[in-house]
Amino acid sequence: MSQTTSSTYISRPRPGETTWLWLIKIVSGPLLLVVLVLHFTVNHYLGSLSSGLMTYDDIIRYFQNPIIPAIEILFLITVVTHSLIGLRGIVLDMNPSRQVLRAVTWLLSLLGVASVIYGIWLALTIASKGA
Amino acid sequence: MDNTQNKPSARKFLTWFNPIGRQTGSWAFILNRITALGLTFYLFLHLIILGRLAQGPDAYDSFLLLTENPFIKLGELAVVAAAILHGLNGIRIVLTSFGVGVTRQKQLFYGFMAIAAVTILFFATRMYVG
Amino acid sequence: MADKWNITLRVYRQKENETPHFDDFKMEVNPDEYVLDAVERAWAFHDRSICFRHACHHSTCGACGMRVNSVEKLTCITLIRDVTRDGAVLKVEPLRNFQVVSDLAVDMTPFYRKMEAVEARAVLPVTEAEIETPASSWDADDALYIRLSDCIECGLCISACPVAATTPEYLGPAPLAAVQDQGLKRKPELLAVVDCEDGVWRCHSAFECTAVCPSFVDPGRRIMNLRTQVVGMRLRKLFGKA
Numbered sequence: 001m002s003q004t005t006s007s008t009y010i011s012r013p014r015p016g017e018t019t020w021l022w023l024i025k026i027v028s029g030p031l032l033l034v035v036l037v038l039h040f041t042v043n044h045y046l047g048s049l050s051s052g053l054m055t056y057d058d059i060i061r062y063f064q065n066p067i068i069p070a071i072e073i074l075f076l077i078t079v080v081t082h083s084l085i086g087l088r089g090i091v092l093d094m095n096p097s098r099q100v101l102r103a104v105t106w107l108l109s110l111l112g113v114a115s116v117i118y119g120i121w122l123a124l125t126i127a128s129k130g131a
Numbered sequence: 132m133d134n135t136q137n138k139p140s141a142r143k144f145l146t147w148f149n150p151i152g153r154q155t156g157s158w159a160f161i162l163n164r165i166t167a168l169g170l171t172f173y174l175f176l177h178l179i180i181l182g183r184l185a186q187g188p189d190a191y192d193s194f195l196l197l198t199e200n201p202f203i204k205l206g207e208l209a210v211v212a213a214a215i216l217h218g219l220n221g222i223r224i225v226l227t228s229f230g231v232g233v234t235r236q237k238q239l240f241y242g243f244m245a246i247a248a249v250t251i252l253f254f255a256t257r258m259y260v261g
Numbered sequence: 262m263a264d265k266w267n268i269t270l271r272v273y274r275q276k277e278n279e280t281p282h283f284d285d286f287k288m289e290v291n292p293d294e295y296v297l298d299a300v301e302r303a304w305a306f307h308d309r310s311i312c313f314r315h316a317c318h319h320s321t322c323g324a325c326g327m328r329v330n331s332v333e334k335l336t337c338i339t340l341i342r343d344v345t346r347d348g349a350v351l352k353v354e355p356l357r358n359f360q361v362v363s364d365l366a367v368d369m370t371p372f373y374r375k376m377e378a379v380e381a382r383a384v385l386p387v388t389e390a391e392i393e394t395p396a397s398s399w400d401a402d403d404a405l406y407i408r409l410s411d412c413i414e415c416g417l418c419i420s421a422c423p424v425a426a427t428t429p430e431y432l433g434p435a436p437l438a439a440v441q442d443q444g445l446k447r448k449p450e451l452l453a454v455v456d457c458e459d460g461v462w463r464c465h466s467a468f469e470c471t472a473v474c475p476s477f478v479d480p481g482r483r484i485m486n487l488r489t490q491v492v493g494m495r496l497r498k499l500f501g502k503a
Contacts, residue, residue, distance in 0.1 A: 125185050
């Protein structure tokens with residue numbers, strides 16, 4: 001019978017999760033909820049389609065107010081961070097090997113940075129179309 | 132078959148979602164995990180779709196017509212519902228994590244879920260009745 | 262005249278290298294007896310090879326934890342009346358997340374090791390116990406008196422915890438509660454043990470531990486409290502005030 005020598009783990013704690021990661025997730029959550037309400041109201045209420053959604057023209061007009069791309073970018077950064085830290089947490093619960101965890105961490109970080117860059121580019125492109 | 136199958140194992144991840152023999156807090160946990168996965172998937176789908184905005188009005192507005200499709204509409208409502216459920220359940224986790232209402236977490240859960248139900252109903256009415 | 266119920270006790274059976282199966286034992290019970298009484302009766306009158314752990318029969322030793330109709334229970338204090346009805350099945354299974362040694366008996370070694378590693382207190386001064394006595398009513402001498410710790414190390418919380426099902430290294434509710442019980446201020450060396458991958462952050466607030474704990478430990482609340490202790494210490498360290 002192979003016994004889990006948990007004392008080994010305890011004397012050398014595995015560093016896969018930290019206070020800071022958790023704090024970022026727990027603080028970005030409520031922040032996200034606030035920005036989401038803004039995002040939601042605007043996109044499902046103020047648009048000219050009968051469903052409340054915004055058409056292309058609505059969006060271009062809307063993005064002329066510089067506070068809007070700023071809010072959307074803030075929303076993007078918090079939502080991407082929160083969701084990817086959360087996703088990593090779920091992967092962590094599947095008890096991956098050190099190598100897999102490291103790979104997942106890198107992959108998700110890369111995905112996060114790429115999506116934020118892409119989102120900022122998109123927001124700025126939309127804003128510039130109305131100029 | 133050996134006797135080790137009752138031991139913890141990563142392969143048992145599906146047991147997270149099994150509500151049998153579980154109580155209120157687990158239902159919240161299950162709900163949070165499912166909505167988390169759904170919302171993360173939607174987030175990236177959403178980002179990709181919005182890329183059409185860069186391609187000009189025709190590309191975007193023709194795509195927007197899809198939202199009149201009842202199935203897509205149902206999907207949209209599911210996303211709205213997931214965001215509300217995950218968000219309000221998340222507030223419960225934030226509160227209890229900092230010691231607020233920790234001995235009343237069940238009541239907190241039911242309270243937030245009641246608010247969620249009302250909000251989802253509001254959005255559903257808005258989307259389907261106009 | 263006491264009630265008599267006819268129940269079917271359905272017992273999980275698994276000896277070494279056997280595929281698990283269930284054996285049914287029909288028996289007459291008094292619904293105000295405990296689940297452990299029914300298991301003992303099956304052993305005494307039906308099948309002497311049923312293996313299960315039990316000792317004190319009054320919720321102090323923590324040996325008789327099992328899953329009763331899929332829910333973790335300390336069987337010596339669980340009334341048959343509360344978990345089944347006349348003519349119905351009473352299913353008993355070993356705790357989850359531990360290796361089965363034989364039938365209902367599981368190997369608790371990994372759990373006990375964790376409790377030892379976090380230096381869980383078996384006894385504590387009455388003045389530090391979470392009992393309904395206002396702090397002002399204690400005097401200095403009272404600190405000499407000790408009482409048993411609330412945690413009886415029955416392992417029900419580990420069995421019920423969804424995260425413990427997938428990660429054997431996760432400290433789990435009772436060991437984390439034992440760290441909270443001691444306090445990180447008093448035991449700063451335990452900070453690294455709980456602020457890591459297998460510590461407090463892995464709890465996802467399912468509160469199953471609290472729901473099944475037979476002994477008022479309320480591990481869920483203690484884990485949440487431990488989190489604020491950890492965050493406080495980390496922030497103080499960050500700002501150089503530790």
